[in-house]
Amino acid sequence: MIRPTRRAEGFTLIEVMMALAVLTVGALGIMSLQGASTRGNVSGRRITAATQRTNDWIERARRDALYWTAPGDPVATAAGSRYLGEVGGGWFVPQSGVPTETAGATWDGRDVPVGAADGAVHYCTHMQLNWVIPNQSIRVDVRTYWPRERGETPELVTDECALGVEDTVSVDLTSAAPDLSAVHASTLLRWTPEAP
Numbered sequence: 001m002i003r004p005t006r007r008a009e010g011f012t013l014i015e016v017m018m019a020l021a022v023l024t025v026g027a028l029g030i031m032s033l034q035g036a037s038t039r040g041n042v043s044g045r046r047i048t049a050a051t052q053r054t055n056d057w058i059e060r061a062r063r064d065a066l067y068w069t070a071p072g073d074p075v076a077t078a079a080g081s082r083y084l085g086e087v088g089g090g091w092f093v094p095q096s097g098v099p100t101e102t103a104g105a106t107w108d109g110r111d112v113p114v115g116a117a118d119g120a121v122h123y124c125t126h127m128q129l130n131w132v133i134p135n136q137s138i139r140v141d142v143r144t145y146w147p148r149e150r151g152e153t154p155e156l157v158t159d160e161c162a163l164g165v166e167d168t169v170s171v172d173l174t175s176a177a178p179d180l181s182a183v184h185a186s187t188l189l190r191w192t193p194e195a196p
Helices: 013-065 155-161
Strands: 123-133 137-147 180-190
Touching: 013 123, 013 137, 013 180
Parallel strands: none
Antiparallel strands: 123 137, 137 180
């Protein structure tokens, strides 16, 4: 009686190549997922820093409104105010007069002090004040923008917000949209009666 020969056990070359192809596709997917996760984290960090900058300037405007203690034009009634005199104008670079409070900020959201190098500014903040109820309440719009790609800072940021000492703003964020990201926020300021 002749026994049938046993087939040799193991994997063929084609099976090994198919397994390697599946492993390669999986590894490439994991690597691309890691890259996307890193980019998402960096983008989230930038948005968080810009949002914090915007909130800082909203709080600075609220602090400034404490000088406005009587109804009427804040230019006449709030002598110590730094920003309320800009009501009704367009966007402007806020200048607090304090060297450590500037419209420009570093990548981590800290104010760039006056006199720092041009390349230090990565975020820029602008404000706009408009009457909601004349001589009673003011709407404050604050925007913070930054370049989309890390690396060379676009001239738009350094030219318009180098040290927070410019008095006009010519950046049109609508036309610069492919190059810049922005965060916007608004608040309402009202005159505050003096404590008795």
